[in-house]
Structure formats: C-alpha cells, structure tokens
Amino acid sequence: MQEAQPLNDLLTRRWSPREYDPKPIEPAILHSLFDAAHSAFSCFNEQPWHFIVATKEQPEHYARILDALVPQNQAWAKDAWLLGFSTGKKAFAHNGNPNRYNLHDAGAALFAMAIQATEHNLYLHGMGGYDPNKARALGVPDEYEVGAAFAVGHLKAGAVMPPRKRNPLAAQFLQPGWTTSPLVSQ
Numbered sequence: 190m191q192e193a194q195p196l197n198d199l200l201t202r203r204w205s206p207r208e209y210d211p212k213p214i215e216p217a218i219l220h221s222l223f224d225a226a227h228s229a230f231s232c233f234n235e236q237p238w239h240f241i242v243a244t245k246e247q248p249e250h251y252a253r254i255l256d257a258l259v260p261q262n263q264a265w266a267k268d269a270w271l272l273g274f275s276t277g278k279k280a281f282a283h284n285g286n287p288n289r290y291n292l293h294d295a296g297a298a299l300f301a302m303a304i305q306a307t308e309h310n311l312y313l314h315g316m317g318g319y320d321p322n323k324a325r326a327l328g329v330p331d332e333y334e335v336g337a338a339f340a341v342g343h344l345k346a347g348a349v350m351p352p353r354k355r356n357p358l359a360a361q362f363l364q365p366g367w368t369t370s371p372l373v374s375q
C-alpha cells in the first residue's frame with residue numbers, strides 16, 4: 190500500500206460554516222475571490238457563469254438576496270459579508286446548442302472562489318436552500334439556470350471546523366463497469 194500524501198493546505202482548511210462574523214471583507218480581497226472564479230475552467234472556455242452578488246454595504250441588494258434564501262439559511266447567512274447566487278447560461282454562445290455543463294462550470298468557478306477565500310481566512314458556504322421564484326426574480330434572464338446561493342465572510346470567533354464526513358473514496362472512484370478501481374485502496 191502506498192503512503193498517503195498530504196492534501197493541499199487550502200483544500201484541508203476549507204469548510205462551510207454556519208457561524209459568521211459580519212465584519213467587512215477588504216475590497217481588494219473580495220476582488221481576488223472574483224478573480225479566482227474568473228480563472229476557472231469551462232467547457233469550450235465559454236465561462237457560462239454569471240454571479241449575482243451584494244455585500245452589506247449595498248443593503249437593498251443584500252436584503253433581496255437574503256430574502257430569497259429559506260429561513261433556515263437566512264438565520265446564519267445574514268451575518269456573512271457577501272451573499273450571492275451562481276447562474277449558468279443554458280446554451281453555448283458559439284453555436285446555440287444546449288450546454289449541459291453550465292452549472293458544472295459555475296460550480297467549478299464557485300469552488301475556485303471558496304479556495305481563494307480560504308487563502309484569506311474567509312469561508313464560502315454554498316446553499317441549495319432557496320426559493321427558486323425569488324432567486325429568478327433577482328433578474329436572472331430565462332436563458333440562465335439558477336445554480337447555488339452562497340455566503341462568504343469571516344468566521345465567528347470560537348467557531349470550529351467539524352470533522353469531515355465523506356463517503357468512502359472507493360465508492361467514488363470506479364472503473365468502467367461501475368466496479369471498484371484498483372487505483373483506490375480504501
């Protein structure tokens with residue numbers, strides 16, 4: 190059996206808290222999170238994502254995004270400095286065919302943002318718990334799917350990352366035929 194290699198530090202430290210401190214994120218640092226999403230890969234390099242975002246400095250916009258979340262998420266997300274929604278363009282710009290990777294790619298961009306957030310000791314928490322009609326009413330055109338909502342902010346003092354719960358790796362990496370792969374030892 191091979192010796193386990195350490196995971197990248199940012200991947201190890203990333204997690205999704207429900208305890209935020211509402212203090213501001215410096216604009217340059219916030220911008221670096223957007224740059225991270227901007228750098229993500231995508232099918233045909235179409236970058237099918239658009240993100241709707243607002244910070245607490247834009248209280249009306251922030252309130253609209255918060256209001257689109259289910260109450261259970263509002264309860265903690267209200268303390269995050271930035272709230273947002275990911276969206277993905279349903280059709281490829283280059284030929285008009287359906288792009289079934291649109292939210293796949295938006296998710297990749299969101300994950301890049303989460304990793305860049307971790308670099309700055311900030312935390313991004315994705316949310317599927319939102320009202321789809323209210324999310325759509327944020328101005329998302331019909332040509333776009335709404336993906337996930339998300340919150341980004343500073344961690345509340347004392348909040349502790351819980352142990353990660355994950356399904357076995359061997360159940361996630363298979364070989365063709367949907368059987369256990371010898372590449373995965375556990």
Ligand SMILES: Cc1cc2nc3c(=O)[nH]c(=O)nc-3n(C[C@H](O)[C@H](O)[C@H](O)COP(=O)(O)O)c2cc1C
Pocket residue numbers: 203204205206207262314315316317318319337353
């Ligand atoms: C698309 C998506 C939807 C999610 N929806 C919610 C949600 O509505 N509420 C919530 O508290 N967490 C939500 N989560 C967070 C997950 O529960 C969390 O990522 C998962 O438990 C793994 O924990 P970790 O991110 O701390 O590693 C969501 C995450 C993703 C990626």
